[in-house]
Amino acid sequence: MPRKLLALITSVWLIAAAAFLARVTFFWDQQRKIPHNILATVPFEQEVGNIASAIAQGQGFSNVFRQPTGPTAWLAPIYPTLLAAIFRIFGTFTYSSFFAAVILNCIFSAAATVPLFFAARRIGGIAVAALSAWLWALYPNAVMLPFEWIWDTSLSAFLAAAILWATLELTESTKPLDWIAYGILWGVALLTNPALGIFLPFLLLWLAVRRISSGTRVSIKFPLLTLAVTFLCCVPWTIRNYTQFHRLIPIRGNFPFELWLGNNDIFDEHAVGGIQRITRFGEARLYAQLGETAFMDRKRGLAWNFINTHRSLELQLIKRRMTATWLGTESPWRDFRSTDSALIRIIFIGNAIVALGTLSGLVLLFLRRNPYAIPLALIPLLFPVVYYITHTSLRYRHPMDPTLLLLTAVAFASLFGARKI
Template sequence: MTEVQSKATSNDRRALWQIFTAAFIVRVLYILLAHTFKVRPSDDHFEFGWEMGRIGRALATGHGYADPFTGHTGPTAWVPPGYTLLVGGVFRIFGVYSKLSAFVLLTFNSLLSALTAVFCYEIGLRCFNRRVALWSGWLWALYPAAMQYAVRWIWEMTTTTCIFTALFVLTLRMRGVGDQKQYEQTWQQWAAFGLLWGVLAMVNPSPLIMLPVMALYILAAPFFSSTILKVRIGKATLAAVLFLAVIAPWTARNYAVFHRFIPLRDNFGAENYEGNSDWSTGFPWGRTVPLENHQILAEYARMGEPAWAADRAAKANAWIKAHPGRFAKLSMKRAWMYWMGVPKSVEEAGILEYLRLMSFQFLSLCGILGAALAVRRRKPAAWVFLSAFLLLPLPYYLVTVQARFRHTLEPLICILGVYLFQSATHRKTVA
């Protein structure tokens, strides 16, 4: 390694430490100064983690993995256990729905969000240049929209985003993007690939739609030959085994409890019915299981969660089949809102709401244009970026949409937006 390369590596490490530290401190200070650890106690503290908070309470009070809504409704697989077990453990140690528990969980979110800034830096450095890396890392560290879910939401978005971004980094490393020398993928890297995808599946299965894309991108790395392909397939098989090993205990638990195959979660039918039915407008207002509707809650408890969700899935599928035109319009409306923002109710509208939507739309447009530019200029991993933009939103187009669902993509949007403006500045300077 030359002296220049050694200095660059030292500068990178210093920059990463500065970005991470600043990001973490800013987030924790916000939690303390804005008192976001004081969660509103409405609906018996339902906003404290929503279904995950309810299940966490059941775990902490000895009722097992159960009761995602109101009262003791029985076992559940409504959400996978990755983040929910963390909530239950924190409740057990620091108190159910306590301010201290909220602070601990939000601080954990902030730690992962700060780590995501580090991953943004590495992606920018490997795929583009150091200038893009620096701006991407600092933008994620300090831009308010990038930290909102870490400091305000006790939910899995920040964890999902951090793990997915880490997997993107791992994919680039295994492909050799940004390395001066090509190194063959190791067994350890493939093991980490399988384990990380397994952990992500246990937190939020939706990003699994990108698993085949990333795996194929790694398998097709340079220095490709039939012999090397066989070795890589062997390593990929190890990753698959480890992935299944991570999710197998949860799947086995679900089969033992519900006597049916539920790999990760069983709420899709209920969500689909909420998004595609006679009263659906495309907007995500309302809850899948209204807490104030005792009749629906009683039906849910009586039928059992899997049967109740399957019944709603059948109703949703029948409605979609009978109303294909309206389903298409709803899907297009949800696609628009995924990228352009989900408006709040009329009562909540105001100047801040318009500014929020403008910021949301601006970032989406920058990310999309940056992805198009990266593909046009044949930048490394450009098609992986584009695949994420095309595939990750698909379930939300078809079922339901919330602003928070875009968060998994936002590190990539951040990097590509910086690349877009950096390219324009560079072109102007050259001219």
């Protein structure tokens, strides 16, 4: 292959531009098919849109169900605040705001190409880096989600990729400012999507062990510095939550509700007198009656009672959620055969390839004793755990998709005999 062409197709900036173009093209195609008055309202009819609306109207971080119910700790603050800024500039619940929010999501998603590329280059060379980035640029889930969900999903994917890259780079850093910046990055990530925090202690532990094994002085000092900076980033919002709700709520407090959504009598076909369906109206009314803390306490009690009294069923539900997390639905083969949509079938095939590629890539890294195999394994092993016990969808797992595609690229590169350059 000519060098100029090789340099072109392995250019991270070209791939990032292609990623942005793919996402914007999908958005442009979809928005032509949907009335703009629908796009101006329906995508915002969820917790992020409701809280952003309250912020834009000067009511603060509140009104999670678009009712005057007061302050909330339902979500982490960063993405609703970004959306509130869009509302203030382009109007609340307008097509212009929807347009701006989708473009912002497209930017975040395309930007993930850059840290993914450099992390992959460190792990497997330029061939793996370029392949990882191109897979991310054209991956159907990543192309669709910036339009499909006005949520922190695309931003979380970018932050997860940035954390992976920064973690790998820090193995050789002895500069305190690098570790402080790493702590700030973690602080931003947690204030965007606290679910990312599940692998924070493990990545810091891995960094500490790496430094000890390499004989680096002050091995523990820098990881502890990162941890301290991360903690300081999260303290102001946690204090805000304590002031409002008089209990410790680190960043976000909706876990009991999410746990109950995936663990209730609807899943027990033999339940007598249990709930038959869950409606937004019903939950909003109960929330308004009880207030947020009592509402969460009730959901926590109901969820744990269901789990403790349905042990066998709970294991089945976990198995179904694991399947849905990795393959898209609880019955992927049946759903693949029953759908008439070519796009849906492509998504199913892509999910299966990525699941197999992730496993194969990890096996190859460990067999080759790649020094970065452990952090690559931690992300797919740990991140989905919370969704195995609550409820899941492809958008929930999306923050780890860049890592999964990197591992898939490792598998493909090995299959086709690509050498590390």
